[in-house]
Amino acid sequence: MINRIIAWLADVAHWQGDDGILRRLVEHMEYATTALVIAALIAIPLGLYIGHTGKGRFLVVNAVGAARAIPSLGLLYLAFFWLAPRLSGEVAFLAPAGLVLVVLAIPPILSGAYAGVEGVEPAARDAAVGMGMRGTEVMRHVELPCALPLILSGIRSAMLQVIATATIAAVLGLGGLGRFLIDGLASQDFPQTASGAILVAVLALAVDMAFALVQRSVVSPGLTGRYGKVSL
């Protein structure tokens, strides 16, 4: 079996063309990054606002917890049956899949953002106010940089989940690496199915690693302690 998987992956023909691995890889990353960007645009401002003001915290914390329990495949079918007849063209298929991935990505990003802002040391905030900063300035110059590690780890865990789950786009006849899973299962081509699963796992790990490097380079050294103890 292992040999057949290696043989499948090593076959150059499987990497090329409209249904080749490279094309599917690009599609997969398109779905994942689009969903992640939309989710971040919604969740980060909302999370910062909640963390800064404390308003709506109870509601959002619980809503986010509940959202994590939504089964993606179930939501996919629900969204498809509801949205597809109302839309036309390629969007009728992309929108339901995108919705599922955005819903999946929001909770980790949102909780990272509000927990990050909430966890900023009150002394740092006080000092900023004492220096004459207004609310938005405190947010931009103190709270946001201090919350950055948690915000980024929220995005990172959302990315990991979205890449792993973007395989469900193939259920709706879209592309992405999920194609190999669905097509392989439908025609009992197990090397293809297994190769698809391996590719998704490798992609998820590679992106996660890349993200770790980004995180290392953008977070203030003062927070990570990489330059030793530096007072804020």
Place this chain on the structure above:
Amino acid sequence: MMNRTRIALALVASAAMLAVASCGSGSDPLASGGSTKAASAGTIVVGSANFPENALLAEIYAGALSAKGITVEKKLNIGSRETYIPALKDGSIDLIPEYTGALDQYFNKDAKATGADDVYAELKAAVPATLTILDKSAAEDKNALVVTKETADKYNLKTIADLQPIAKDLTLGGPPEMKTRLTGVPGLKRVYNLDFKTFRPLDASGPLSVQALKNGQVDVANIFTTDPSIAENGFVVLGDPKGLFVAQNVVPLITKSKVNDTIAAALNAISAKLDTATLGALVKEVVVDKLDPAVVAKEFLTKNGLG
């Protein structure tokens, strides 16, 4: 997983044997033949492919068998033929509603027959030794290539052959396995010399295929002849003059060792009552009217005095 199922089945079978042995007066539990009797009288596991009509047919089979006092277990919506035939061979399921032509081509790479009786005869000879088919019904659920009314008018399409000059600009949609299956993309190339622009994997004549055809993601879709979406959307079914899509009569495929006279009679009685129009109407009740397949099956059986 398989082993566990087998052990469970073995346990059930031996429990049944013990029960039979203790009830029967003076019967010898070790007498030869005792075990085969217990096995053939054991539970019948009815499976189905993953589309509503097949699940409905499986419900009809299950209902008729239960009515005859046979213990039935249902494992519906298993997947495509490539998945459930191995399950039938390894004993995970015992009975499944099948279609003569597609099954013939699955078992027999050199299948040639296209007419209903020829296909049935050819299939009967090709079925593996552990399996068998019972009587076929008149009901036929054929694969068909279907286009929208607009597409049909635009290119003046009547049959699949009319697609030849324009196929290179059209997208074909169907279940994922159609890409490699003999009656799928390779068959369209071989029989009609069709090279579609792309093949888009969707579902087996389900909501994705209908939606994709309506929305124009695909120009030509593989939809079954009994599918209610055809009438609902005014789709045009393209004729098949060269018989790529062979006869597809509904037929019970069953593990040979599980068949007895009661089971055969019950299933053959169903086949005698089914035709394409009846089946189409039953499928509509499930797919369009959203009735429970078990309820629709029960109605059919009661009406025909089968359950």
